[in-house]
Structure formats: C-alpha cells, structure tokens
Amino acid sequence: MITFWIAVLGLAILLYVLLDGFDLGVGILFGFARGEDHRRAMMSAVEPVWDGNETWLVVAGVVLWGAFPVVYATLFAAFYLPLLLMLAGLILRGVSFEFRGKALRGRWVWDVGFSGGSLVATFMQGLMVGALVEGLPISHGEYTGGDFGWLSPFALLCGAGLCLGYALLGACWLVRKSDGAVQANAFRLIPMLSLASLGVLVIVFVFALSENLQVLARWLERPYLFVFPFIGIVAGIVLAMSVRRRREQEPFYMVTATFAAAFGTFALSFWPYMIPFSITVEAAAAPHSSLAFMFWGEGLFVLPLMLVYTAISYGVFRGKVGADTDSY
Amino acid sequence: MHFTALLLSRLQFAFTISFHIIFPSFTIGLGAWLTILGALHLATGRPTYRVVFDFWLKIFGVAFGLGVVTGIVMAFQFGSNWSALARLSGPVQGPLLSYETFTAFFLEASFFGILMFGRNRVTPGFYLFSTAMVALGTTLSAYWIMVNNSWMQVPTGYVIADGTFVPNDWPRILFNPVVWVRFPHMLLASYLTGAFCVAATGAWYMLRRQFNAEARVMLNMGLYLAAIVMPVQLLFGHLVGDYVHDYQPVKFAAIEGRWHDEQPAGEVLFALPDENAETNHAQLKVPVLGSLIGSMSLDSKEVGLTDFPVQDRPPVAIPFFSFRIMVGCGLLMLLLAWVGTYLSRGRRLERSRALLWLTFCSFPLPFIAILTGWFTAEVGRQPWTVYGVLRTAHALTPILTTRAACISLVVFCLVYALIGSFGVLFIYRLLRAGPGQLVPAPASATARRPMSVAEASP
Numbered sequence: 205m206i207t208f209w210i211a212v213l214g215l216a217i218l219l220y221v222l223l224d225g226f227d228l229g230v231g232i233l234f235g236f237a238r239g240e241d242h243r244r245a246m247m248s249a250v251e252p253v254w255d256g257n258e259t260w261l262v263v264a265g266v267v268l269w270g271a272f273p274v275v276y277a278t279l280f281a282a283f284y285l286p287l288l289l290m291l292a293g294l295i296l297r298g299v300s301f302e303f304r305g306k307a308l309r310g311r312w313v314w315d316v317g318f319s320g321g322s323l324v325a326t327f328m329q330g331l332m333v334g335a336l337v338e339g340l341p342i343s344h345g346e347y348t349g350g351d352f353g354w355l356s357p358f359a360l361l362c363g364a365g366l367c368l369g370y371a372l373l374g375a376c377w378l379v380r381k382s383d384g385a386v387q388a389n390a391f392r393l394i395p396m397l398s399l400a401s402l403g404v405l406v407i408v409f410v411f412a413l414s415e416n417l418q419v420l421a422r423w424l425e426r427p428y429l430f431v432f433p434f435i436g437i438v439a440g441i442v443l444a445m446s447v448r449r450r451r452e453q454e455p456f457y458m459v460t461a462t463f464a465a466a467f468g469t470f471a472l473s474f475w476p477y478m479i480p481f482s483i484t485v486e487a488a489a490a491p492h493s494s495l496a497f498m499f500w501g502e503g504l505f506v507l508p509l510m511l512v513y514t515a516i517s518y519g520v521f522r523g524k525v526g527a528d529t530d531s532y
Numbered sequence: 533m534h535f536t537a538l539l540l541s542r543l544q545f546a547f548t549i550s551f552h553i554i555f556p557s558f559t560i561g562l563g564a565w566l567t568i569l570g571a572l573h574l575a576t577g578r579p580t581y582r583v584v585f586d587f588w589l590k591i592f593g594v595a596f597g598l599g600v601v602t603g604i605v606m607a608f609q610f611g612s613n614w615s616a617l618a619r620l621s622g623p624v625q626g627p628l629l630s631y632e633t634f635t636a637f638f639l640e641a642s643f644f645g646i647l648m649f650g651r652n653r654v655t656p657g658f659y660l661f662s663t664a665m666v667a668l669g670t671t672l673s674a675y676w677i678m679v680n681n682s683w684m685q686v687p688t689g690y691v692i693a694d695g696t697f698v699p700n701d702w703p704r705i706l707f708n709p710v711v712w713v714r715f716p717h718m719l720l721a722s723y724l725t726g727a728f729c730v731a732a733t734g735a736w737y738m739l740r741r742q743f744n745a746e747a748r749v750m751l752n753m754g755l756y757l758a759a760i761v762m763p764v765q766l767l768f769g770h771l772v773g774d775y776v777h778d779y780q781p782v783k784f785a786a787i788e789g790r791w792h793d794e795q796p797a798g799e800v801l802f803a804l805p806d807e808n809a810e811t812n813h814a815q816l817k818v819p820v821l822g823s824l825i826g827s828m829s830l831d832s833k834e835v836g837l838t839d840f841p842v843q844d845r846p847p848v849a850i851p852f853f854s855f856r857i858m859v860g861c862g863l864l865m866l867l868l869a870w871v872g873t874y875l876s877r878g879r880r881l882e883r884s885r886a887l888l889w890l891t892f893c894s895f896p897l898p899f900i901a902i903l904t905g906w907f908t909a910e911v912g913r914q915p916w917t918v919y920g921v922l923r924t925a926h927a928l929t930p931i932l933t934t935r936a937a938c939i940s941l942v943v944f945c946l947v948y949a950l951i952g953s954f955g956v957l958f959i960y961r962l963l964r965a966g967p968g969q970l971v972p973a974p975a976s977a978t979a980r981r982p983m984s985v986a987e988a989s990p
Binding site for chain 1 (some may be wrong): 591593597598600601603604605607608610611612615618619622623624625626627628629630631632633634635636637638639641642643644645646648649650653654664693696698699700702764875929931932933935939940943944947950951954955958961962
C-alpha cells in the first residue's frame with residue numbers, strides 16, 4: 205500500500221511538473237512576447253488544458269495529506285511564505301485566462317498577472333525543491349528554521365533554474381501548438397534555454413552529491429542507477445538534432461524525457477527519505493485503513509479514469525491552435 | 533483585541549473560505565441549470581434555449597475560474613496554518629479530500645475545457661454529456677466537502693491510536709446520517725442560488741424591456757425552480773436543526789439564544805444576547821414554540837447555555853444572528869418564488885414592475901443565506917475544530933509566527949480584493965451586454981454542420 209501511494213504521489217508530481225510546467229513556461233515566455241497576435245496565440249495554446257494541468261498539483265497535495273500526513277503537515281508549515289507566494293502567483297495567472305479577454309483598457313494588468321504570476325509560482329516551486337535538497341532544519345519531527353529558514357543561495361538558484369526549465373517546456377509546447385512567427389521565436393529560444401537549464405541541473409546534482417555522503421554512496425553502490433542521467437543525456441542529444449531539423453513534435457517529448465530522467469535521478473538519490481534525512485516514507489505513511497480506503501476506490505478505479513479524462517481532453521484539442529479555435 | 537497567530541489564522545480561514553464558497557455554490561446551481569437548458573435545446577431545438585445557454589456559460593466560466601483558483605488555496609491551508617490538525621486528522625480528512633480531487637476535480641477540469649472551447653470539436657450529444665459531467669463534478673465535490681465537514685461536526689468511525697485519528701469504519705464516516713441532511717441542504721442552497729440569479733437577471737431585462745424571449749425563459753424557469761426547491765430546502769433546514777439539537781446541544785442553545793433550561797421552552801425570535809450577563813436584552817419570545825421546534829413536543833425540556841462550562845461554549849452572537857438572517861432570507865425567497873410563480877401564469881408578473889424590481893433585487897439573498905448558514909455551523913462549533921475532540925487553539929501550526937500569519941492574511945486580502953472586484957465587474961458587464969444573437973441557423977442545421985457556431989461567433 206505504501207509503495208502504491210508513494211508511486212501515485214511521484215506520478216502526480218511528475219505529471220504536474222510536465223503538464224503545468226509547459227503552461228507555466230508559456231506564461232513566463234508570454235512576458236517577452238511582442239504584439240497582441242503573439243500573446244493571443246500563446247495563451248490559446250494552453251487555455252483549454254491549464255486547469256486540468258494544475259489539478260495535478262491539488263492531487264499531489266491531497267495524496268500527500270491522505271497518505272503521508274506527517275510530511276504534509278511538516279512541509280507546508282515550513283514553507284509557509286513560499287507557498288503563499290506560489291498560491292498568489294497561481295491565482296493571478298489562473299484568473300488572467302478568464303479576465304484578460306474581458307478587460308478593455310486594463311488588459312495589461314492581466315498580462316502582467318499572467319506572466320508575473322507564472323514566474324513567481326515557478327520560482328517558488330524551484331526554491332522549495334532546492335531547500336528540500338539542501339536539507340531543512342528539523343528536530344523531533346517539527347521544522348525549526350523560522351520564517352525564512354528555507355532561504356539560501358542554492359534554493360534561489362534552483363528557483364531560477366526551474367524558471368528556465370519550465371520556459372524550455374513552454375517553448376517546446378509552442379513549437380507543437382503554434383505556427384508562423386510564434387513558432388519561429390520558440391524554436392530560436394530552445395537551444396539557449398536548454399543549455400542554461402542543463403547547466404543548473406548539473407550544478408544541483410553535483411551539489412547534492414558533494415553535500416550528502418549518503419547520496420554519493422548510493423550512486424557508487426548502485427551504478428545501474430546511472431541509466432536515468434543517461435536517458436537524460438540521450439534525450440538532450442535528440443533534442444538538439446530535432447531542433448536543428450525544425451521538427452515540431454520531437455522537442456517537446458525529448459524535454460519531457462529529460463525532465464522525467466532528472467526527476468527519477470533525484471527521487472532515487474534521496475529514497476527512502478521524503479524529507480531528506482529526517483522523515484522516511486515508512487515513517488510518514490498514514491495508517492493502513494486510510495491507505496486501503498484510498499486504494500480500493502480512487503487508486504484502483506478513479507486514477508485510470510483520470511488519466512482517460514486527461515487523454516480525452518488532450519485528444520479533443522490536438523493539432524494547432526488558431527485555425528479553428530472558437531474563443532468567445 | 534490582541535492579534536495572535538491563532539486569531540489571524542482563524543480570520544484568514546474564515547475569509548478565504550467565505551470568499552471561495554460563493555463561487556462553487558453559484559456554479560453548482562448554474563451547472564445543473566445549464567445541463568437542463570442543454571438538454572431542452574437538444575430535445576426541442578428551440579434557439580432561445582441555446583442563446584440563454586451560451587449567455588450563462590460565459591458567466592459560468594468566470595465564476596468557475598474564480599472558484600478553482602480560490603479552491604487551490606484550501607488544499608494547502610490545512611497544512612500551512614493548521615498543521616496540528618493536518619497531522620492528527622490527516623488519516624481521516626486527507627483521504628476524503630483526495631477522493632474529492634480524484635472524483636470531482638478531474639471531471640470538472642477536463643470537461644470544462646470542452647464546454648468552453650470545444651463546441652465545434654465535438655458532437656452536440658457529447659457536448660451535452662460534457663455539460664452534465666461538469667455539473668456532476670461540482671455535485672460530487674460538494675458531497676466530499678460535506679462528508680469532511682460533517683466529520684468535523686460529528687466525528688465518527690475512528691479510534692485514537694499513536695496520537696492520531698485512525699479511521700476504523702469508513703462506511704460510518706461516508707454514510708453518517710448527518711451527511712445526508714447537510715449535503716442536500718447545501719446542494720439545494722446552490723440550486724436556489726442559481727435559480728434566483730437567473731430569475732433576477734430575467735427580471736432585470738424585463739424592466740429594461742430588452743431580450744424579451746430570453747428574459748421570459750430566465751424569469752419563469754428560475755422562479756418555477758425556486759418555488760419547487762424552496763419548501764424542500766426548508767424541510768432539510770429543519771432536519772439539519774434536528775442533528776444540531778441531538779449532537780451539538782450547546783450550539784443549538786447558542787442559536788436559540790437560550791441561556792437556561794426551560795420546560796416547555798420558548799422560541800426567541802429576536803434579542804440582543806449578552807454573554808457577560810448570560811441573558812438576553814430586548815427579547816421577543818414565543819412560548820412553547822422552542823420545545824416544538826427542538827423536540828416536536830409541547831412540553832419537552834430544552835437545555836440552556838449555562839449547562840455547559842464557559843470554556844466549552846461558542847460565541848453566542850454570531851450563530852444567533854446569522855441563523856436568523858439565514859432563515860429570514862429563506863422565508864423571503866419562498867414568498868417571492870411562490871407569488872412570482874403564481875403571477876407568472878397569464879404573464880401578470882411581467883406587467884407588475886414592483887414585483888419585477890423585487891425579483892431583480894433578490895439575487896443577493898441566496899448568497900447571504902449560504903454565508904450566514906455556514907457562519908452558524910462553523911462559529912457554532914467553536915471552541916472545537918473537531919467537535920468535542922480537538923480544540924481550535926490546539927489545531928494551529930505550533931511554529932506559526934504572528935508575522936507570517938499577518939503577511940499571509942494581508943496578501944490574501946489584497947489578491948482576493950483584486951480578483952473579486954474584477955470578477956464582479958466582468959460578470960456585471962456580461963450581464964449588462966445580455967445574450968447575443970449567436971445562432972442564425974436552426975438547431976438541426978447546427979447538428980449537421982458543427983462549424984456554423986464558430987462562424988457565427990465573434
């Protein structure tokens with residue numbers, strides 16, 4: 205049961221990062237777009253699916269609460285202010301989808317809300333992951349770092365790195381979903397964004413290895429784990445080739461694979477810790493009766509259904525936007 | 533008043549959840565109404581239904597968006613501000629809320645995209661199905677929230693082990709009789725919200741002599757629906773009162789403004805409760821009615837607040853007044869719905885400008901009733917978060933500083949004020965612009981040529 209729910213949690217976080225990653229990334233790039241046509245095209249590329257994407261964040265949150273209440277309580281209390289800013293960012297960008305088209309003179313407010321909100325939310329997510337990798341001060345199962353205990357140069361670097369990474373996902377999504385000048389711009393951005401985010405990723409990984417002997421030992425003990433970084437590298441190479449050939453579909457899938465590989469690398473580095481080196485999966489898990497209740501309903505039946513809905517919604521909105529999008 | 537992290541967190545929770553509940557209750561009602569309209573349009577092919585549908589869909593979109601973004605906050609707030617509660621009751625409440633996300637949010641989010649942007653990409657039948665799925669999603673969401681909240685009101689089906697609440701009887705939690713009066717009560721309140729907003733909009737257009745055909749559909753359907761639902765709602769309201777009477781006697785006494793045991797008990801219609809003196813001022817009281825309402829008898833003994841230690845009593849004024857405001861709104865809505873429906877035969881209603889004005893002005897009533905109803909339930913549960921088991925003061929995040937709680941409350945107030953005021957402005961603009969003439973082609977042609985809708989839309 206515990207294994208099942210940690211897997212679901214991992215899946216939800218990974219899907220969230222990949223799916224909301226690209227629409228947050230489009231939001232970040234939106235801030236640099238010139239002209240109403242470009243902005244309109246970028247927004248409609250994510251408009252029908254962003255809500256579903258963001259729901260994976262809620263899934264991760266509630267699975268964490270239901271299956272690993274100790275981690276939910278500890279982390280969310282520790283990250284009080286970053287979470288607040290992330291939520292404020294998500295709120296502002298979320299309403300911008302509805303509000304932007306309805307505003308008359310005040311459209312710029314929601315342009316700023318959309319790109320600024322996306323940027324802040326992404327930055328805070330990266331920052332929290334960074335602080336977690338670096339290690340939170342925790343004693344007797346309670347966070348002791350104070351209001352700003354999560355703040356460090358490394359966490360800030362991770363925040364910036366995730367902004368680059370999401371922007372990269374967003375650019376690849378735009379390559380798939382748009383055409384003309386918007387697509388050309390997106391193509392131009394991919395090499396720069398991918399090199400920059402790769403750089404941050406390597407720094408983060410080397411840092412994790414050097415700071416934590418436990419992590420280093422794990423990698424030396426089990427060299428087969430290097431298959432994950434290897435997948436990432438292969439995907440990076442294919443990405444470079446596909447961008448050079450101006451292929452529309454491959455870049456997105458390659459960046460997705462890189463993200464998944466990076467996710468796997470970090471998850472395995474810290475296994476079995478959920479909060480590195482203080483709370484393990486086993487210690488955080490809810491009682492069996494809670495996990496079983498979740499498993500026999502939502503885990504076994506509803507989760508596959510959720511994946512079907514997601515597939516249906518992406519199926520309905522497949523293809524390029526613009527040609528036949530009905531914006532009301 | 534001394535601002536502690538506890539008080540600030542309570543204010544923040546009350547503010548964010550009150551702001552949030554406005555939108556789901558509106559979209560639950562509107563979703564059900566859109567499904568009815570969609571089905572009517574598909575069955576009859578009458579273009580007016582389609583025009584009204586498209587019009588309300590836009591408003592649904594704005595309200596739904598606000599509901600979604602303010603709802604995400606709730607999923608995090610239990611951990612950030614109430615981590616002691618999250619830790620203790622996580623094994624019970626976490627699975628319930630995860631069921632909400634799994635069964636409801638995905639249904640809503642996926643099919644909402646199709647509803648808003650996919651009309652020309654799917655068949656009319658599938659479009660109607662999508663509408664129904666969104667409505668079903670909002671309803672399921674309400675169910676899980678009511679199960680969750682009802683467990684906090686009347687905790688059941690658990691044991692305390694290793695310092696946490698360990699569920700040992702899920703069917704008792706899910707099919708708690710308390711859930712099955714409170715969930716319909718909330719659902720019907722949402723339907724009334726939808727019905728009154730629609731009827732009020734219809735009345736507004738009638739007064740302005742605009743969009744006559746659409747206005748008639750809105751006014752009549754809205755009032756008919758309300759006329760049927762309102763008496764059922766009063767019945768369920770009474771049943772909710774019964775559960776409070778049986779399970780939370782101290783809350784019941786606070787709502788009734790009853791300080792001392794009485795036999796037979798009177799019913800206080802109005803008073804100014806005084807907590808220090810433990811008495812009421814300016815009291816208007818009907819003898820025996822209190823026993824009748826509480827126990828359906830003429831001579832039952834009803835308990836008073838002074839039976840309970842002071843530290844176990846809720847604040848009296850808020851439940852006392854908010855309950856009376858809720859009931860008042862309900863009775864006004866009943867009167868309006870019945871008189872309006874009666875007069876709508878033979879179109880007498882349309883000629884009575886006074887009644888149209890009243891209907892137009894009635895749209896805040898269901899919202900006020902929902903908010904005051906929740907104030908009654910939640911403030912009346914104090915000083916407990918999980919009734920009788922976990923005090924609110926002990927549910928707070930132990931490491932939360934007053935500074936952090938203050939920052940978050942200010943940020944939420946600012947952000948919500950921004951999105952709330954613009955949301956209301958945009959909904960007002962949509963309402964003022966009124967339904968467009970979106971459908972030049974008859975419904976049968978639309979079915980064969982799905983693209984015709986997109987061609988016609990701006």
